[in-house]
Amino acid sequence: MILLDPDARPIIAHRGASGTHPENTYAAFSAAIAQRADAIELDLRLSKDLIPVVMHDDNVDRTTDGVGAVHDLDARTLGELDAGDRAGVPTLDGVLERHPDTPLLLELKEAACAPIVATALRRHDATGRVVVGAFAHAALRPFRRPPFHCSGSRRDTAIAWAASRVGVAAGGRCDVFSVPTTDGGLTIVDRRFVAACRRAGRPVHVWTIDDASEAARLRALGVAGIITNLPERMRVLLTASDNVGDETCE
Secondary structure, X not given: OHHHOOOOOOEEEEOOOOOOOOOOOHHHHHHHHHOOOOEEEEEEEEOXXXXXXXXXXXXXXXXXXXXXXXXXXXXXXXXXOOOOOOOOOOEXXXXXXXXXXXOEEEEEOOHHHHHHXXXXXXXXXXXXXXXXXXXXXXXXXXXXXXXXXXXXXHHHHHHHHHHHHOOOOOOOOOOEEEEEOEEOOEEOOOHHHHHHHHHOOOOEEEEOOOOHHHHHHHHHHOOOEEEEOOHHHHHHHHHHHHHHHHHHHO
């Protein structure tokens, strides 16, 4: 699977093609696929009736025509809101059904999602194409063993970063690292961090990158995945950059 390959260079659509379509919507996911994104990143929370729904914020105010906390609204009500694509707030089941072959990078925004998401992935036979991530270490407990794949928590990343300072392979009980370039003023993604992860066979995916020169710099460090709001634009710009590099080598 492309998200697990340290030598792959996937373009990952952040909340779908969210630079051109409403974020975390069916429209954004379909557009990302049409724009040849290699994978889609999305966020999950639980509705009032304990159904995983696709939403970054803890309320619906910013991204829909509704108001209120996600956990105070059932999935049906959320699905009837206008999220900018007239299809409402997606459910995880809906995304897995509509896009049965697409690699997904799931971000759990709350630990309570974990067992329900694990059940859904098994039910849809999707464990082989999904990587589950979360800031909270405890949220990833169900996903640290086969058949699941997970990215490192904030704690995993801190341990890997510290290991990289002394030249130790940065492995741990995760399959990939999905990280920002910096966190709290500390540079996370540098040559030593990426090299340590690669020695352990863990690809590094970096968010959120919309500048092609920054993406090219990260790729030169050995970063695998570029998580971007603009997958189509990023693919065109990086392809052009790669071609220029090839011509320069000649």
